[in-house]
Amino acid sequence: MKKLLIDMDGVISDIYTQFIKYEQEDLGITQTAASLNGKLENEAFRNHDNYVTSKGFFFNAPPILESINVVRQLNDKYDLFIVSAAIQYPNSLQEKLDWLAKHFPFINWKQIVFCGSKSVVCGDIMIDDHFKNLDSFNGQTILFNQPHNFGKDAKLHTRAETWAEIAKILL
Numbered sequence: 001m002k003k004l005l006i007d008m009d010g011v012i013s014d015i016y017t018q019f020i021k022y023e024q025e026d027l028g029i030t031q032t033a034a035s036l037n038g039k040l041e042n043e044a045f046r047n048h049d050n051y052v053t054s055k056g057f058f059f060n061a062p063p064i065l066e067s068i069n070v071v072r073q074l075n076d077k078y079d080l081f082i083v084s085a086a087i088q089y090p091n092s093l094q095e096k097l098d099w100l101a102k103h104f105p106f107i108n109w110k111q112i113v114f115c116g117s118k119s120v121v122c123g124d125i126m127i128d129d130h131f132k133n134l135d136s137f138n139g140q141t142i143l144f145n146q147p148h149n150f151g152k153d154a155k156l157h158t159r160a161e162t163w164a165e166i167a168k169i170l171l
């Protein structure tokens, strides 16, 4: 079985919905695609660091459309791991575990990898929304569409706009 590594934030967890909601409540600003596209999250959201360290930010993020259904099917076909650089925000660790248990209960604890840099992980296929993680990976790479990577050359990575597209590539 091929080893498949799947990121959380911006791939199965819709943290942009959270950022937009938090900023509306915090500053009364409602950002649109035009103001978000091409900027990293911490460039697009002025109070980014406050939001990601707020209790509930990660736990209350909605799952990305169709991800649960497709990941469930991929889980039967691949040696699947959820790989998140959760150490960056230590408060996120328990929330991310609880979030996975709530939305992806078919993922067992041995399939969850919380790390710092992802340059240490290896496998056959990686799905991630950040170039910094995909560029150092020695395998097939799928770039998941998110506002921060919008309009950027996907280089050697295959860009997927939706989970339906990932299903077409991997199922």
Ligand SMILES: [Mg+2]
Pocket (backbone or CB within 6 Å): 007, 008, 009, 010, 011, 128, 129, 130
């Ligand atoms: Mg991500």
